[in-house]
Amino acid sequence: MNDDMRSPDDDKRLAAEAAVAEVGEGMLIGLGTGSTAAHAIQAIGRAGMAIDAVATSEASARLARQVGIKVVDFARVDRVDLTIDGVDEIDDGFRAIKGAGGAMLREKIVAAASDRMVVIADGSKKVAAIGGARLPVEVVPFATAYVSAALRSMFCAVHLRDGGKTLTDNGNIVLDCMGAHTDDWDRLAGWLSTVPGVVGHGLFLSEIDAAYISALGIVTRLERRLASR
Numbered sequence: 001m002n003d004d005m006r007s008p009d010d011d012k013r014l015a016a017e018a019a020v021a022e023v024g025e026g027m028l029i030g031l032g033t034g035s036t037a038a039h040a041i042q043a044i045g046r047a048g049m050a051i052d053a054v055a056t057s058e059a060s061a062r063l064a065r066q067v068g069i070k071v072v073d074f075a076r077v078d079r080v081d082l083t084i085d086g087v088d089e090i091d092d093g094f095r096a097i098k099g100a101g102g103a104m105l106r107e108k109i110v111a112a113a114s115d116r117m118v119v120i121a122d123g124s125k126k127v128a129a130i131g132g133a134r135l136p137v138e139v140v141p142f143a144t145a146y147v148s149a150a151l152r153s154m155f156c157a158v159h160l161r162d163g164g165k166t167l168t169d170n171g172n173i174v175l176d177c178m179g180a181h182t183d184d185w186d187r188l189a190g191w192l193s194t195v196p197g198v199v200g201h202g203l204f205l206s207e208i209d210a211a212y213i214s215a216l217g218i219v220t221r222l223e224r225r226l227a228s229r
Helices: 008-022 035-047 058-066 104-112 141-151 185-192
Strands: 028-031 052-055 080-086 114-122 135-139 155-160 173-180 198-201 210-215 218-223
Touching: 008 035, 008 080, 008 114, 008 210, 008 218, 028 035, 028 058, 035 058, 035 080, 035 114, 052 058, 080 104, 104 114, 104 135, 104 198, 135 141, 141 155, 141 173, 185 198
Parallel strands: 028 052, 028 080, 080 114, 114 210
Antiparallel strands: 135 173, 135 198, 155 173, 210 218
């Protein structure tokens, strides 16, 4: 395909297909959420391997079943072999922002249970420093006004996604935050966890083990060179 005709979606698909090479027979696979993760789900389905999967959203579970993947209830799972998911941004330190699809809490839980997490993306998602993408924060509806006010002390702008009409699969609202007043992401993640009413956020700072990034049809695998997370 001519580079001028290539779309970001083409690169998402290529990255997904490369990452799916890590999937082996008999594995329990974590399936991410969003348009990029959907490419991975479809590629796993085409491969026809005997695997089980847990899904980070109802949408991903539906797609997985449609392509012939057996989906099991994560509530009965304590360990996952490999999770494949997308990212909204990722930097050289494997710090990432996720959650444009609103599944960041379930994605983080599944990532924590996984022996290995790989992410897939087109080249536009690879950045020198995270913070350009909106940071989603999942909040129980009861605490919407209180948490919104608290978050404004740390961000330039805080918006209720879709005016509160769109809820996560957990029945919560999403606050999209822009312009963090700090680039100390560990400190910010720690602070978010102390705000009553916040149940999850899209900062993935230590969960990712590898990234498959496709730009202009060329896929690069980046590996976190650490013995453990």
